[in-house]
Amino acid sequence: MKKISVLIPCYNEEENVVPLSEAIIGQFNEFLSGYDYEIVFIDNNSTDSTRQKLIGLCEKNKRIKAIFNARNFGQFNSPYYGILQTTGDCTISMCADFQDPVELIPRLVHEWEQGYKIVCPIKAQSRENPVMRFCRTCYYKVIKKISDVEQIEHFTGTGLYDKDFVDVLRRLNDPTPFLRGIVAELGFKRKEITYEQQKRRAGKTSNNWYTLYDAAMLSFTAYTKVGMRVCTIAGFIISIISMVIAFAYLILKLINWDSFALGNAPTLIGVFVLGGIQLIFIGLLGEYIMSINQRIMNRPLVIEEKRINFDCDESDESKE
Numbered sequence: 001m002k003k004i005s006v007l008i009p010c011y012n013e014e015e016n017v018v019p020l021s022e023a024i025i026g027q028f029n030e031f032l033s034g035y036d037y038e039i040v041f042i043d044n045n046s047t048d049s050t051r052q053k054l055i056g057l058c059e060k061n062k063r064i065k066a067i068f069n070a071r072n073f074g075q076f077n078s079p080y081y082g083i084l085q086t087t088g089d090c091t092i093s094m095c096a097d098f099q100d101p102v103e104l105i106p107r108l109v110h111e112w113e114q115g116y117k118i119v120c121p122i123k124a125q126s127r128e129n130p131v132m133r134f135c136r137t138c139y140y141k142v143i144k145k146i147s148d149v150e151q152i153e154h155f156t157g158t159g160l161y162d163k164d165f166v167d168v169l170r171r172l173n174d175p176t177p178f179l180r181g182i183v184a185e186l187g188f189k190r191k192e193i194t195y196e197q198q199k200r201r202a203g204k205t206s207n208n209w210y211t212l213y214d215a216a217m218l219s220f221t222a223y224t225k226v227g228m229r230v231c232t233i234a235g236f237i238i239s240i241i242s243m244v245i246a247f248a249y250l251i252l253k254l255i256n257w258d259s260f261a262l263g264n265a266p267t268l269i270g271v272f273v274l275g276g277i278q279l280i281f282i283g284l285l286g287e288y289i290m291s292i293n294q295r296i297m298n299r300p301l302v303i304e305e306k307r308i309n310f311d312c313d314e315s316d317e318s319k320e
Contacts, residue, residue: 002036003036003089006024007094011045014048038064063309065309086166090109092161104158104193109160121158137153
């Protein structure tokens with residue numbers, strides 16, 4: 001019997017984890033009864049009662065497992081690490097807030113059975129804030145144009161991943177993984193399906209403009225060279241223009257063209273303009289350097305505080 005793993009990353013989702021687990025189990029009972037399954041929650045150091053709810057779920061059902069992180073390791077490391085801990089023939093990663101409808105699970109499995117190693121749900125429609133939707137669309141369009149690797153528009157990382165792909169992820173040893181880019185980069189046979197993203201069922205999202213900026217810059221620095229090239233080319237152009245202006249100004253001064261004396265205004269304007277450009281470029285270079293720094297430190301993706309029900313698999317294997 002094939003086994004399907006469902007990974008649910010969560011942070012402060014006390015109102016969602018219990019009904020979500022029930023909804024997922026309902027999908028397996030009704031549509032996927034011929035499959036074994038496990039549901040793996042990875043909690044990113046929640047500050048509400050999420051962990052207590054997960055402990056209760058694990059006590060009632062040994063197919064439900066939980067990993068408790070020692071602290072919050074960010075929106076990318078925790079889900080990626082969770083995928084690596086699954087044991088199924090395929091792994092389905094979903095959000096804990098019901099924005100990814102559980103009805104997607106049978107559709108994902110159906111496409112997987114057709115031979116696709118990766119099945120990517122694409123948000124064709126969304127009930128999120130229209131302004132946020134517009135900003136996301138613009139970002140995807142831009143990053144797709146400038147990226148060295150094909151990028152998948154409106155793909156959030158939710159999807160189905162065959163165990164062959166998961167094994168590759170285990171060997172990557174990337175301390176700052178960006179799963180959306182990795183999926184497009186590695187070239188496994190992929191199927192894209194569309195769905196409508198729902199509103200959050202309960203609770204408050206932990207995403208904000210800072211976390212969205214962090215995601216955008218991780219993608220930008222990991223999969224594009226355009227930022228560095230813009231700095232280099234612009235630097236050359238500005239340097240040449242500056243030298244031409246300086247040489248022209250010197251010639252005009254030597255021929256005593258008094259009408260050219262404009263005071264200090266041009267100098268001040270030039271200093272502020274060039275200073276602003278330099279600060280932008282230094283910040284951009286800093287983003288690349290931070291990305292490199294995180295990779296060369298090679299720190300672990302996650303430090304676990306506790307895991308529950310994973311020993312059940314070991315005891316089952318010992319009985320065989």
